[in-house]
Structure formats: C-alpha cells, structure tokens
Amino acid sequence: MQKFNIGVVGCGSMAQTWIEYARQRKDCEIKALVDLDLDQARKTKKEQELSGADTFSDINTMLKQHDLNLVFDITPPEAHYETVTKSLSAGCHVLGEKPMASSMDEAREMVARAEKTGLTYAVMQNRRYNKNIRSLRHMIKEGIIGKPGLISSDFFIGAHFEGFRTEMDSPLILDMAVHTFDQARFIMNSDPVSVYCQESNPPGSWYKGKAAASAIFEFDDGSIYTYSGSWCAEGAQTSWEADWRVNGSRGSLLWDGEKEPRAEIVISEDEDKFINDFQTVTPEYKWQGQNGHQGCLDEMFSGLKEGYRPETDCRDNIKTMAMVFGALESSQQGKKINIEVNC
Numbered sequence: 001m002q003k004f005n006i007g008v009v010g011c012g013s014m015a016q017t018w019i020e021y022a023r024q025r026k027d028c029e030i031k032a033l034v035d036l037d038l039d040q041a042r043k044t045k046k047e048q049e050l051s052g053a054d055t056f057s058d059i060n061t062m063l064k065q066h067d068l069n070l071v072f073d074i075t076p077p078e079a080h081y082e083t084v085t086k087s088l089s090a091g092c093h094v095l096g097e098k099p100m101a102s103s104m105d106e107a108r109e110m111v112a113r114a115e116k117t118g119l120t121y122a123v124m125q126n127r128r129y130n131k132n133i134r135s136l137r138h139m140i141k142e143g144i145i146g147k148p149g150l151i152s153s154d155f156f157i158g159a160h161f162e163g164f165r166t167e168m169d170s171p172l173i174l175d176m177a178v179h180t181f182d183q184a185r186f187i188m189n190s191d192p193v194s195v196y197c198q199e200s201n202p203p204g205s206w207y208k209g210k211a212a213a214s215a216i217f218e219f220d221d222g223s224i225y226t227y228s229g230s231w232c233a234e235g236a237q238t239s240w241e242a243d244w245r246v247n248g249s250r251g252s253l254l255w256d257g258e259k260e261p262r263a264e265i266v267i268s269e270d271e272d273k274f275i276n277d278f279q280t281v282t283p284e285y286k287w288q289g290q291n292g293h294q295g296c297l298d299e300m301f302s303g304l305k306e307g308y309r310p311e312t313d314c315r316d317n318i319k320t321m322a323m324v325f326g327a328l329e330s331s332q333q334g335k336k337i338n339i340e341v342n343c
C-alpha cells in the first residue's frame with residue numbers, strides 16, 4: 001500500500017476538515033503542521049490528537065527537515081503560489097484549497113511547475129462533488145432539454161466573515177464565485193471564451209472590497225451563462241451551491257442547489273399552440289460518491305494512487321481561474337474580455 005507522509009500548511013478553520021479526512025485514511029500520516037502563527041499549529045496538533053506531528057512557523061524548515069511526499073495547502077489565497085511551487089520543487093504532490101492563485105501569471109507558473117516535476121497539483125472544488133449537481137449534468141448530457149443555450153445562477157448570501165475576506169479587493173469573485181464558475185463549467189461540460197462583468201459593493205456592505213457582481217460569459221459551445229451574486233445579501237438567501245436554471249431547445253432544468261433538479265420538457269410540438277404543454281422529469285442517474293470535501297479528496301487520492309489526473313487537476317482548474325481573472329479584468333476595464341488560458 002502506498003503511504004502518504006503529509007505536511008499541512010495553514011492550520012486555520014478549513015484545515016480541520018482536511019486533517020479529519022486524512023486521519024480516517026489508513027494510508028495517510030500527518031508528519032508536520034505549519035502555520036505562520038505557531039500557536040495555531042500547536043493548537044491544531046493538540047485538538048486533532050496528532051502527537052507524532054512536528055510544528056513549524058515556515059514551510060522551508062518543514063520541507064528541509066521532513067521526507068514528505070504530499071502537502072496540503074490550506075493557506076489564504078495569496079499564499080497558495082509560494083506554498084505550491086515550493087512543495088512541488090521539494091518533490092511533494094500538492095492538494096490545495098481554492099482559489100488556485102492570486103493571478104493568471106501565478107496559475108500558469110504553478111501548472112508549469114507541476115508539468116516540470118511530473119507531480120500532481122489538484123485544487124479543491126468541493127461543490128462539484130454533490131449528487132444533485134451530478135444528476136443535473138447527466139440530464140444535460142443525455143439531451144433531456146435538447147441543446148442548452150442559456151444558463152443562469154443566482155448566489156445571494158449575507159456571510160459575516162472575519163479575517164482575510166473582509167480585506168480582499170474582490171472577495172466574492174475570487175473567494176466564492178470561483179466555486180460557482182467552476183460549477184458552470186462542470187454543468188455545461190464546456191469552457192468560457194469571453195466575459196463582461198461589473199462588480200459593486202452594495203449599500204450596507206461590511207466588506208472593504210467589492211462583495212457583489214453580475215457577469216455574462218460566452219461558452220465555446222455558443223451558450224451564454226449569466227452570474228448574479230452578493231456576499232452581503234441580507235434575507236431571501238439562496239443555497240451555497242447557488243440557484244440554477246438551464247434553458248434548452250426542448251425544455252428547462254431548475255436546481256435550487258439543495259433539492260433534486262427537475263426538468264420541464266415539451267410533450268409535443270403543436271403549431272397551433274401559443275404555449276406548449278410540458279411534463280416534469282426527475283433524474284434517474286444517482287451519483288454514489290461522498291459529498292463535498294470528502295468526495296473531492298476521495299477522487300484526488302484515487303488519482304494519486306492509480307496514476308490518473310483528477311477532475312480538478314491544475315491543468316483543468318486553470319480554466320476556472322481564467323473565468324475569475326477574466327471577470328476581474330472586465331470589471332476593472334469596463335469592457336468585454338476574451339478569456340485565454342495560454343499554457
């Protein structure tokens with residue numbers, strides 16, 4: 001059995017989920033914990049009962065002192081580039097939190113480093129690992145609504161965070177819409193070619209940066225995806241998975257992000273009818289994997305063990321980053337932007 005000797009970098013709130021997952025696997029041992037705040041690393045060691053793990057306040061010392069083959073990067077977004085490139089260069093695979101990077105240039109260099117070292121770098125996109133989104137995607141692939149042309153998602157949540165998100169210039173797009181944009185790529189099985197986006201910081205916002213945005217993406221199959229979102233929306237909240245509508249040539253699919261998706265499709269086309277009759281269709285396909293982080297980590301580890309690239313490998317995830325940075329560039333320049341991955 002292949003054994004993973006793991007160093008965890010960043011021991012804040014999300015790290016606890018990753019550590020709990022690794023502790024349940026027989027093939028994982030957490031050898032070291034790093035946090036800029038050494039007390040946080042020590043607290044995690046104690047609370048997670050990792051008596052055999054060493055604690056550090058910088059990644060360089062950990063990589064020098066330990067013979068690791070896997071690093072978990074659970075640092076804030078601006079530290080991902082350094083954490084990932086140093087770990088890959090030290091011979092470790094990396095599984096890390098979203099968003100992959102703070103810029104497209106960084107993301108391209110991270111992909112190049114993974115290519116050069118032949119190691120895996122895969123990114124957490126937990127919102128793909130959900131039985132309902134997989135049913136939705138399957139229904140579209142099966143052609144139940146015909147050819148999809150318009151897709152929309154609404155994301156409205158009033159999240160009262162403390163910490164790095166309240167200081168970011170674009171917390172919604174960079175830290176949250178990265179999930180929703182990735183879900184759109186996943187649902188449509190297609191990649192974006194252009195975007196027009198406008199960000200704002202609505203009245204009453206408790207964020208320093210822009211916590212709301214509207215964006216229109218064109219995909220390479222010709223379909224149009226519109227995104228509306230706010231992270232300072234009080235009342236009438238959507239789910240964290242967003243509220244979706246996919247409109248196709250023979251019907252529409254609706255998913256509120258929580259319950260099963262359902263389609264309404266045309267029963268028969270009658271030229272005399274102003275509005276057609278429809279029937280409701282529910283999904284037959286039921287995905288059996290684990291939900292959220294656990295599902296994504298299951299797949300990442302299967303990829304490492306069986307030698308295949310997981311769904312959220314950096315070479316795929318950079319396309320989601322291109323949506324994020326394309327939207328930010330459009331918002332800054334006030335014009336439509338072509339989306340290019342270029343790597």
Ligand SMILES: NC(=O)c1ccc[n+]([C@@H]2O[C@H](COP(=O)([O-])OP(=O)(O)OC[C@H]3O[C@@H](n4cnc5c(N)ncnc54)[C@H](O)[C@@H]3O)[C@@H](O)[C@H]2O)c1
Binds near residue numbers: 010013015077163
């Ligand atoms: N996938 C999801 O649903 C989801 C949810 C929440 C957070 N996240 C992501 O997880 C990451 C961490 O978020 P969090 O909520 O745990 O943040 P957090 O602030 O609770 O924890 C981050 C920790 O990293 C430490 N840190 C900062 N820079 C570091 C560095 N260079 N080296 C080592 N440690 C460093 C901080 O001291 C802090 O303890 C972010 O990228 C965030 O976007 C993902």
